[in-house]
Amino acid sequence: MKKIILLFTFVASALISFGQSATADPAGFTADDEVTITINTTGTGLDGYTGDVYVWTWAIRTNGLPNLDAPTNSNPAGAGQAAAKMTRSETNPNIYTITFTPSEFYGVPAVQFDKIGILAKGADWSNGQTADFVIEVEPPVFESPVIRIFPTEFSADDVVTIFYDTKLEENAEMKAVGEYYLLTSIGGTNGEDDLDPNDYYKPIGEETKLMAVGNGVFRISFVPSRFFDLAEGDVIGQLLYLIQNQSGTLTNPPAGFEILKKDVRVKAN
Amino acid sequence: MKFIANRLIILAMAFGVISCIEEFGDTGEPMDRHAQVVGTWKVNSMIQTDLLTDNPDNAVVDITDVYAFEEYTLTLNEDGSFTTSNTGNAPEFVIQNGSWAFNDEEFPSSLILTSGSNTSVLDFGSLNSLTDRNELEVTFTRKVVIPDDEGVDHEEDAIAYEYTLSKTN
Numbered sequence: 001m002k003k004i005i006l007l008f009t010f011v012a013s014a015l016i017s018f019g020q021s022a023t024a025d026p027a028g029f030t031a032d033d034e035v036t037i038t039i040n041t042t043g044t045g046l047d048g049y050t051g052d053v054y055v056w057t058w059a060i061r062t063n064g065l066p067n068l069d070a071p072t073n074s075n076p077a078g079a080g081q082a083a084a085k086m087t088r089s090e091t092n093p094n095i096y097t098i099t100f101t102p103s104e105f106y107g108v109p110a111v112q113f114d115k116i117g118i119l120a121k122g123a124d125w126s127n128g129q130t131a132d133f134v135i136e137v138e139p140p141v142f143e144s145p146v147i148r149i150f151p152t153e154f155s156a157d158d159v160v161t162i163f164y165d166t167k168l169e170e171n172a173e174m175k176a177v178g179e180y181y182l183l184t185s186i187g188g189t190n191g192e193d194d195l196d197p198n199d200y201y202k203p204i205g206e207e208t209k210l211m212a213v214g215n216g217v218f219r220i221s222f223v224p225s226r227f228f229d230l231a232e233g234d235v236i237g238q239l240l241y242l243i244q245n246q247s248g249t250l251t252n253p254p255a256g257f258e259i260l261k262k263d264v265r266v267k268a269n
Numbered sequence: 270m271k272f273i274a275n276r277l278i279i280l281a282m283a284f285g286v287i288s289c290i291e292e293f294g295d296t297g298e299p300m301d302r303h304a305q306v307v308g309t310w311k312v313n314s315m316i317q318t319d320l321l322t323d324n325p326d327n328a329v330v331d332i333t334d335v336y337a338f339e340e341y342t343l344t345l346n347e348d349g350s351f352t353t354s355n356t357g358n359a360p361e362f363v364i365q366n367g368s369w370a371f372n373d374e375e376f377p378s379s380l381i382l383t384s385g386s387n388t389s390v391l392d393f394g395s396l397n398s399l400t401d402r403n404e405l406e407v408t409f410t411r412k413v414v415i416p417d418d419e420g421v422d423h424e425e426d427a428i429a430y431e432y433t434l435s436k437t438n
Contacts, residue, residue, distance in 0.1 A: 063318050063329050064394055065429065111325045142324040150330050151319035153413050153427040159317055159360060161330050221335045223360045265413035268424040269389070 019043035022118060022133035030140045031102035031110035037135065039086070039120045042094045045128025046120060052077070053096050053120050054084045059106045060115040060134070067117065070106045076124040086120060096120055102137065113137040144168070147243055147252060147260065155267035156225040156236040164243045164252070167216040174252055177245045180210040182220050186228050187238035188264075197240055200228050204246060224264060236264045302377050305399045307347050310434035312338040312359070313404070318429040320410070336360060343434065345369050351382060362409045362430050363389035380407060394431065405434040 019042030029035045037055070041047055054077045059068045072084035083105070089095035103110040115136055121129040146168040150161040162182060169175040181204045185197040202208050210218035224236050239262045244251040253260065314333045322328050332338075337357025344352045351369040355361060367384030371377035380391040394406030411428040 063316075064431065065318065065320075066392070109321060109323055111322055111328050112320070139325045140323065142326065144324060144326045148324070148327050150322075150327050151317065151428050152321040152327075153415060153425070155411065155413050157360070157362075158411060158428055159330075159332050159335065161317075161332070161335075163327075221330075221332060226360070265415060265427070268412035268414050269410075 019047075020130050022130075022135060024135050028138055030138050031106075031108070031113035032140055034099060034101045036097055036099040037116075037118060038095060038097045039118070039130060039133070040095055041120055041130055044120075044130045046122065046130060047094060047128075049122060049128055050093070051122055051127060053086045053088065053122060054081055055086060055098050055118055056121050056129075057084075057106075057116060057118040059102070059108045059113055060117050061108070061112045062114045062139075063112075065112060068106060068108055072105075075121075077121075078123075110140040111142075113139075146170075147241075149239075149241075149260075149262055153265050155265050157223060157267055159221055159223055160239070161219055161221040162210075162241060162243075164210055164218045165216060166218070169252065171250070171252065171254065174245070174250045177250060179246060180218050180243050181205075181246055182208045182210060182241055183244050183248070183251070183259075184208065184239065184241040186224065186236045186264075187240065187261075188234060188236045190231065190233045190235070195234060195237075202228065204244075204248070210243070238262065239264055302371065302396065302399070303374070306380070306405060307345050308436045309342050309344040309438050310405050311437050312341045312432055313435050314338075314431075314433045315359075316431040316433075318431065320426050320429055342437065345380075362411065363391065391432070398433075403436055405432075405436075407432050407434070 019040060021040045023038050025036045025038065026033070041049070041053070046053060056073050057070045058073070059070070061068060070084070072081050074081060077084065083100070084098070086096035086098045089097070102108075102113060102116060115134050117132055117134055119130045119132050121127065144165065146165055148163045148165075150163065151158070154160055164180055166175050183201070183204065185201040186195060187197055188195045208220070210220045213219050224239060228236070230236070240259045241262070242251050242253055242259050314331070315338045317330045317332050319328050336359045338359045340355065340357030341359040341361070342354045344354070349368050349370065350366075352366045353361070353363075364382055364384045364387050367382060367387075370381050370383070372379040372381055378393055380393065382389040382391065389409065391407035391409055394408060398404040398406045409430045409432070410426050411430065412424045413427045414422045415425050416422050
């Protein structure tokens with residue numbers, strides 16, 4: 001009996017699912033591209049429905065980050081969900097479309113998108129809905145700089161990593177050095193005066209040497225609040241840095257160019 | 270004809286699914302997550318994810334070997350207290366001792382560490398790792414204060430520190 005009920009349920013689900021679908025135009029897109037999603041509600045609870053239809057959608061993120069609902073996900077849908085309202089086709093009332101740019105619509109950086117989860121629903125769940133659909137999102141194209149700092153935003157108590165990609169180095173002499181060091185200092189305040197970066201430069205040595213990580217890339221990681229010799233009350237507000245050879249005769253940015261600067265944020269937790 | 274063929278394929282798949290269900294039997298009692306997390310946990314890996322980057326080449330960094338994270342342990346006691354031990358140079362992102370609790374006893378998604386007015390939230394990754402590999406996967410999300418275009422400060426999730434820990438006792 002158990003088998004028969006399960007079989008009936010499975011076959012019924014399969015039959016119902018015939019017809020409903022979700023497609024993207026263009027089929028291949030990044031989260032920074034405008035995309036039109038088309039949902040066919042044939043055979044669902046929305047088949048023949050004449051009221052307003054909305055998307056309920058979520059970002060399926062990369063690197064194990066948890067899924068994130070679009071800000072428009074709220075039931076029942078009202079004026080606040082206007083951006084999630086779909087357009088019904090004039091030729092087929094079971095075909096709905098919506099156009100958006102995912103990174104803006106979800107408020108999530110494009111790099112975090114792996115897929116989009118989406119369904120169509122009436123203003124209230126009781127009005128009917130489709131099944132969940134999953135749409136692939138392509139990773140964004142980005143041209144990395146020769147020196148990149150990780151992460152984008154950090155506090156003085158976070159682990160900061162500076163990468164130097166010699167494959168992207170334009171200076172042939174610098175590219176040939178093979179052993180690189182970080183010249184770095186800080187700006188900030190001690191509560192009364194601004195900190196003088198000249199007082200905080202790290203001496204060039206093993207502690208500031210970048211480690212080769214393969215493929216022509218070197219890196220160094222540190223926690224700013226532990227890396228620099230801070231006096232009591234010193235607050236780091238900015239990180240200053242460049243990459244150089246051991247003697248300092250070759251640098252990136254080159255001599256005559258300003259040292260790289262990165263704001264250090266106040267942590268909130 | 271194609272319509273009938275499609276349905277025959279579905280029927281065949283359905284029988285396959287039923288066979289599997291029969292083989293595995295009922296799903297059983299819910300997991301006792303509380304009992305599963307009690308113990309001393311040692312860090313196996315520490316992955317840092319940039320939550321604000323646009324550069325896919327600059328989104329994730331493995332910092333496990335940068336510091337002695339293997340010498341950092343988290344002990345969750347049966348009585349609801351917790352301690353940490355850090356005999357190496359691993360940077361610490363959460364409070365060091367106090368009490369712990371789930372955000373939801375029945376369906377936990379976070380581990381809340383509290384000491385006085387200080388709180389650290391560790392979000393669970395896959396809870397299946399507890400059952401399948403006896404590993405605890407938790408993420409601490411660093412928030413920082415960033416001024417917007419009008420210069421008004423607001424808090425933003427900036428970095429995810431993803432701990433994978435294994436039980437030592």
